[in-house]
Amino acid sequence: MPRPAMTAEPIARVLIDSPLPQLDRLLEYRIPAALDRDAKPGVRVIVPLRGGQRQAKGYLVDRVAEPSFAGILTEISEVVSAARVLTPEVARLARRAADRAAGTASDLVRLAVPARQVRIEKAWLAALDAHGRTGPGLDPSDTARAAQAAVTTIPDDIVARLIDTAEPATARRVAVTAPARLTQLPPSEIDGNPLWLPVGLADLVALAARTLAAGHSAIIAVPDYRDLDLVADAAARLLPPDAVARVDAGRGNAERYRGFLRALEKRPTLVIGTRTAVTAPAHRLGMIAIWDDGDPLHAEQHAPGVHARDLALLRHDDSGCSLVLAAHTRSAEVQRLVELGYLTAITPARAARRRIRPTAQATGGDDPGARARIPSMAWRAATEALAEGAVLLQVARPGFDPRLVCADCGDPVRCRTCSGPVGVRRANASPSCHWCGAIAPAAPCPRCNGTRRRPTLPGSQRTADELGRAFPGARVIVSDGEHTHQRIAPGRTIVVATRGAEPLVDGGYRAVLLLDGERMLARDSLRVVEDCLRWWQNAAALASDDAPVLLVGVDGPVASALATGTTDELIAAELADRRRLRFPPAVRSATVTGTADEVRVALQPLSGLSGVDVLGPVDRGPGAARAIVRFDYARGADVARELRAALVAAATARAQRRRSTLRARLDDPSAFDLSADDAPA
Template sequence: MTAPGSAESGAAAPDSAGSGSTTGSVEPSAPTSAPTPAPASAPTPAECVGPTVARVVIDSPLPQLDRLLEYRIPELLRGEPSLGPGVRVRVPLRTVGRTVDGLVVDLTDQQEFPGPLSDLEAVVSPVPVLRPEVWALARGVSTRAAGSASDVLRLALPKRQARVEKAWLEREPGVDAPPQVTAPPTISAHAPDTLDAIVREGRRAALQALTGVTKTPAGDWVGRWAVTLAEAARLALVTGGSAILAVPDYRDIDQLTAALSALVPDEAIVRWDSGGTPSQRYRALLRAIDGPRIVVGTRSAVYAPAERLALIALWNDGDPLHREPHAPYVHARDAALLRQQQQGGALLFAGHGRTTEVQRLVEIGFVEEATPARVPRPSVLPSANLTARDELAERARIPSSAWRTAREALRTGPVLFQVARPGFAPGLACADCGAAARCRHCGGPLQQRGRGGAVSCLWCGVPDSQWQCASCDGVKLRPRGSGSLRTAEDLGRAFPGERVIVADGEHPVQHVDAAPALVIATRGAEPIAAGGYRAVVLLDGERMVARESLRVGEDCLRWWADATALAADDAPTVLVGVGGALASALSTWRLADYARGELADRRPLRFPPAVRTATLLGPPDVVAGALDRVQRPGLDVLGPLPQPEGLVRAIVRMDYAAAGEVAAELRAEMIRLSSARRSARPDQRRRGRQPVPLRVLFDDPAPFDE
């Protein structure tokens, strides 16, 4: 037996499982197969044989431990069926004086570390939860974003649930066998004629979805886009592969599940939803590793195990919910691109519009355009064109043309009004001087949830019943703007006797029937109406456009297009208060042309996605040192600018070809800083996790949204 080792003395092995799959940018390359570790050999009665070294990735936030660590396999565990690639283990880490959780990536007889190794302590679970393709993706994603693979694995692998695992291990043979789907799929009018070839040939495509809703055989109303993606997933399953469908939120998951239930057996569908219970999430992981499945979920679904990946599709990749808010902050679109390059299979970016990121991929030839043979153009009428001769009507929040459209449509069914904000009054002002009312604690805007309701801060939520104007000492407030509740009150008075339904974050509504009703919904919370809405009115357009953001045009078109797509065929949509290029793109339904023009405008300005960016946040000396390390021709730096708590922020802009080297340099700098910090403060090793003084975010949209 060897003496106990440590991470430094027992483990540093070249990370061969992931080094070949990581690049600094998601650029065209030939699809390659994910590296597959060699399986452990079974012992023979004649001798105790089996691999002697386990290469383990441990769960640690320290960047210097983001590598494969070698551990000696004790003789009692050699040849054990429970020890294999992908299983959870416990290993010692002498630097912190305790054992830590880890995942076996590889078993081998070749020890590369020259010193003595620590013994692997125990096998926690015999289930190989870490599939080779998931490890390769985690390694590639973390390297691209200058992050840690363990951070990605925490997003990809739900926590172990012993009861669920025990039931799965004791299940009868064949209970969770891959479903047999042999009938060829029927490509309907909801999909382009080339969808069959795209999936079978493993191509990459930007898919323009058709508008409107349709009824499933079970009686559920779903968007036509859901039927298109369901048909593509069914085709992938027929070919013997798995499909991953990633969508922004649970509403989209419900639509896709309903569409899939009409095409494939229920056992073929795995719901990968972060909103589920820990048991449900772990059960989904176990079902996904059993064989070809259709995984339907939110952004983390792109990391689901899929050994034979035939399709990965993202719906509405411009939705901010697709961006991971935890380190390493990777967008699901980038993870999907990298995974498709590693494993092959088809890749679909579907939406009613198109983001500038996907448009860049189309223009460089990495992604093809896929459009249905017949693209019906929704009837979108900008209110400025209808009320050009009536100045008062043009200034009104709901112009007369919108009133007439809503009144006529209410005779036959529901009418949708999209608004910008929830609540009663999204903003308040002094009734005497008109100054905006601000919170005395944090300076945020004050709001009122309902008529006569309590006044509170929109940012910190602190109530303020004793507000006093800082300009004129007034104490009376008046509402500024109208939220969903105030709009519902106004419409209820204008259309007496009609049903009024509010749908927002506090009042979630997913479906409404075909009876006449006024549906007031915030952007993204619009329910599906049976048969589609008889009219759609898009309010507060000028408020949405006024937001300071590089992506404001893309976001507005996505919100408006998604609401327009819920209308019945030939039903009118009225866009209120917006003209110019945005109104023209929506009314002509040439949304891809807007993305093309937007990208062309950003190229000479070196704004993303024409270039990649890395945001550095930390103390001034730390940020300055990191900037000196990555400085090279072709890079330019914005800042540093002062931030709260004595920090500074700098933005490094680079071409895609240089991003890999920059990410590696920044990662090396974070490792150096973390190692120096721990060496200088050994008394704090046991005080919990010490943050690295430098924070790096690649492709962060926040600096351009201020």
């Protein structure tokens, strides 16, 4: 039997699926004749490593005619599937992002390409073959409906520019400060119900639909499943189901892989998901949009820890697609890009900006209830609003009494087993440790020998209990980490929610009370001001247009900015302070951890670089150390290269008896925050 004819490119360049930094390069293999037809760029492969001693999984990134390696090449062992799951665009993104973050491309590809689901993949391949390797596009009626989607917070001329790919990429990147209010979308054809959601989020979906109508794909990345459900519901009103690919892991591996495969199809598709959606494949990508980029959920926790916003910036630079960063409050990172002229700022007219009224500025010193947790002014607003509908109270912490302190000296009560913080999770429960769960019986305070304890701040459960007694007949709902509600029915309802867990109500809340503001602002974090602005504006956006929004216990510049609708100006002042003090995002940062010797060796090449300064190392426990490196953006490539070289050297050192603990994370948003161990009660 004659052997199959080989193509002119018999050499495969393969990215090994391995976190080892020494394998973070394309390895060359010869393609055997039997696999020539299936060995296409983007497919999963199995290849030999260490002279065939073991087999490794990987991705065929490219085929070339001649190898760069002078020795004898081994052959690919197997092509796992004909599905070309790693597109050239995503492979380039992974490489650039890894180089910028001193990480490995395979770590990013592992986040971008979900685990294979064999049955779903085979069905998808069969369906694609039936359609000539492409999926069906939008039909004329779907295109017409999508093209008419209304965008209300972005001027028409900028909308046209964002959709028109003939416009230069520099003209198609915007930072949108969305008004903090709700909008109503028409009833769904599925259930006949209208949809209420923040107007900024609705506009991103409408902008994406118009991008699809113009023949291009779009990506929308949101912080969590709550926002994602809203985006999916809004998209269902503008686009057919097969034009939307949901790629989050929240619905299970099978559904995520099905959405990922749909995104691979060569047709306009709206790809929606959380932070990893930015790395999804998209045919003729026309737009990437990120909602609320300041939310810490957009910061990837898995190595190499690249933020979704940075991935979007890299992908925009590579593809030339439109870039939209939208939120109720601008992040400091976006403010920096606006000041550089990289992003065009779009802000609502002053009349359209939500005003949040600080009770500290509205009550005089003669009011005996002004300094209560819920001042008399807020009580009156809640009482009046309950006659018309639901009232939202945002609180700082979940639970009953989240943190206990000594009633005499104020020292935090600590667990005798692990030294963790102690609190009461629910009514009538015994105090217990938040870390290990151990019961914490009464014991003398180590500092003053006092035996009395008191809570520092009531949690969501205790607040709800107290309000239930104060407003008999009203329904009381708690929404926090343990009890989540996406949406509640309208009516006489008190909702007590922790920040980020506030449910929607059709038509909006009749009043919103923002409690514990002073405690939230006391958090020892570099980002505390922008975080508080984001939490409070996001909650205020859930109020009806004429409802009062009251901020309790906060005065000063933050309160004034919320009262006057000048939060963008406050973020600009924050950025100016950080620029003066050399804090991110005015500069970049890298956190280096490991043993004291590992950290010291890794930092040595950085000591002579201008625009680079090192804080530490400091002791982080037995045998552990940490240092923070601050560096100018122009030094980013140098710092990343030196740290990556240190990681490779540590991983391949022959003299070591144990695995290296050296780690480097660039642009960690929590690098300058107080650690959990030292956090105040």
